[in-house]
Amino acid sequence: MRQRHPDGITPSEITPEAVFHARRDVLRAAGFVGAAALLASARAGAEDIPTRYRRLPGLKKSPYSVKETPNSFEDITSYNNFYEFGLDKTDPAENAGRFRPKPWSVSIEGEAEVTGRFTLEDILKPHPLEERIYRFRCVEAWSMVIPWVGFPLGDLLKRFKPTSKAKYVAFETIVRPEEMPGQKGRTLDWPYIEGLTLAEAMNPLSLMVVGVYGVELPNQNGAPLRLIVPWKYGFKSIKSIVRIRFTDKQPRTTWSEAAPDEYGFYANVNPEVDHPRWSQATERRIGSAFLAPKQRTLPFNGYGAQVAALYKGLDLTRNY
Amino acid sequence: MPSLRQVRLIGKPVVFTASLLPLAWLVAGAAGVGGVDLGVNPVETIQDTAGIWALRFLLLTLSMTPLRHATGQAWPLQFRRMLGLFAFTYAAVHFANYLALDRAFDFMEIIPDLTKRPFIMVGAAALLMLLPLAITSTAGWRRRLGPRWIALHRLVYPLTILVCWHFWWQVKKDVTEPLVYSLILASLLGLRMWRSRRKTGMLT
Incomplete structure (x- = not known):
């Protein structure tokens, strides 16, 4: 056995001078990150939307649009959660290329007079498209401003004449593991399912979305048909919808089943009810300047005037 | 077997430079040079990258002694301190990024984080344990502390467990990655325990 110094240091363990000084450099370099961050400005906002995305002509402007500056097309289409395509927020953009959103059909079921399978064209035909610039708040405490293209969900639902027993609307995402690599694992219990109360669904803010930035939805953003409920956390806004069912009971939802203590049925944006593991009081606006502080999260994501009445008498701390 | 001279003149500069690469990236x-893109949420990219490299360097540091036992050669121990200091460096970047860029020094947010959110408390505890190890990593401190130095530096085991826990706890759904790192840590700790049982009384 190698002979040891009394204090336990072998001569070979004494640091050469060069390394000793280099070590100081490491610590200095750590401080440099902050300085470098100061130099980095906000990301370029102007964007060229790739021509492969079909333009959606004749869009109406909407009085429900917010005045804030939208995020870039790149922000919106390269950073999002869509676990069907992988767990990282860059995975959907990378893995959604094989997905085929056409042809598409949607099955309408449950407590309604008109049910059956409808092609996407049938679904969309009567509805003029409009642009709605909405705030989007993820439950992970980041946010964007997104110019969606769509039409009111309520206008679609009325066509199926829900019966008096219809109290809720349930939605389901397509299952195609061969095109959606994330569905090959059991990360979530596929298909992804979501739901709203009928009153929430009929609220004029609830939007059926087919496009963004004036072009049809990229696969990674939920093509060809998705929901947007701007006063709720993003996971409520289910993507690539193939089934809509009117029900008399509160439907099951994917995240509230996966982690019931962390995600509820309502999932309204609420700065006063923290996620068990992080604060919901503030949010990071994607695309803002590097050193911009997080901004305060607004109750109902700033849409309280339109939707707070839906929850009168409901304890929003318990019904999170 | 590499000589001490080879380790000093070639091995250490190479490992040192390689260890700096994630930080350089x-x-x-952050400075927007060299075509490096931190993505749409750069603050999160810095947070995750610095954090995962801190854990990787901790595990590398802990691998050096088993590597010495496995190879019967002394050179792995030559890298232990450098790797440990890189672990500290990446942990410091991780923490500084949280304080400055993520929380913008807003103590109305930081204090609730540190008092109410277990996964952040666990991470902060690990960093507080790592700090004295970085400070006392010099030869002078080692000499001054004598046998207490070894006792102090055994903190690396519990603190790495805390780091794995911290990682595990912040994952939203899929725990595969923290599981892999935890299994590596468990095997490293298992090796050490098995060895110390087998050769009771032998210095590590």
Whole structure:
């Protein structure tokens, strides 16, 4: 056995001078990150939307649009959660290329007079498209401003004449593991399912979305048909919808089943009810300047005037 | 077997430079040079990258002694301190990024984080344990502390467990990655325990 110094240091363990000084450099370099961050400005906002995305002509402007500056097309289409395509927020953009959103059909079921399978064209035909610039708040405490293209969900639902027993609307995402690599694992219990109360669904803010930035939805953003409920956390806004069912009971939802203590049925944006593991009081606006502080999260994501009445008498701390 | 001279003149500079690469990537990305892109949420990219490299360097540091036992050669121990200091460096970047860029020094947010959110408390505890190890990593401190130095530096085991826990706890759904790192840590700790049982009384 190698002979040891009394204090336990072998001569070979004494640091050469060069390394000793280099070590100081490491610590200095750590401080440099902050300085470098100061130099980095906000990301370029102007964007060229790739021509492969079909333009959606004749869009109406909407009085429900917010005045804030939208995020870039790149922000919106390269950073999002869509676990069907992988767990990282860059995975959907990378893995959604094989997905085929056409042809598409949607099955309408449950407590309604008109049910059956409808092609996407049938679904969309009567509805003029409009642009709605909405705030989007993820439950992970980041946010964007997104110019969606769509039409009111309520206008679609009325066509199926829900019966008096219809109290809720349930939605389901397509299952195609061969095109959606994330569905090959059991990360979530596929298909992804979501739901709203009928009153929430009929609220004029609830939007059926087919496009963004004036072009049809990229696969990674939920093509060809998705929901947007701007006063709720993003996971409520289910993507690539193939089934809509009117029900008399509160439907099951994917995240509230996966982690019931962390995600509820309502999932309204609420700065006063923290996620068990992080604060919901503030949010990071994607695309803002590097050193911009997080901004305060607004109750109902700033849409309280339109939707707070839906929850009168409901304890929003318990019904999170 | 590499000689001490080879370790000093070639091995250490090579490992040192390689260890700086993730940090250089972050700095280049933050400064917007060299075509490095930290993505749409650079603050999160810095947070995750620095954090995962801190854990990787901790595990590398802990691998050096088993590597010495496995190879019967002394050179792995030559890298232990450098790797440990890189673990500290990446942990410091991780923490500084949280304080400055993520929380913008807003103590109305930081204090609730540190008092109410277990996964952040666990991470902060690990960093507080790592700090004295970085400070006392010099030969002078080692000499001054004598046998207490070894006792102090055994903190690396519990603190790495805390780091794995911290990682595990912040994952939203899929725990595969923290599981892999935890299994590596468990095997490293298992090796050490098995060895110390087998050769009771032998210095590590």
